[in-house]
Amino acid sequence: MADTVAFGSMEWLDAYVEIYNNNAGVQEALRELTARIAYEFTDRPDITPKYVFIKDGRIEEHGPVEDIDSMDYVIKANYGIWKTMTEGELDPMNALMAGKVKVTGNMAAILKHADGLKGTFEVVEAIPTTFD
Helix, strand or coil: CCCCCCCCCCCHHHHHHHHHCCHHHHHCCCCCCEEEEEECCCCCCCCCCEEEECCEEEEEEEEEECCCCHHEEEEEEEEHHHHHCCCCCHHHHHHHHHCCCCEEHHHHHHCCCHHHHHHHHHHHHHCCCCCC
């Protein structure tokens, strides 16, 4: 992994997947989740939305989103909100409840996995990240 990686870049996503797939706790927490989850920066059209395909808690594939309609969930927020969540300054569930983060998809199913998904921010915080 590089010394630091730019937030929202493919290199950042690669680092995320590497750390996630080596984190048994997060995988266990999401073992009942199989979904394609896209992440979008609403105010940054220059950053291509990215996705992960989680199967039984493990990320099986990831990359740039080619067809947003093929995703089970799309999580959207502006760059500044993503940054504050990444830095641990804003709780993702609080951001969601305050309307700072929008999620499309089956909300009942995603809320069932809320604790596990919140745990993914431990992975996010472990990535040496640069922001612009």
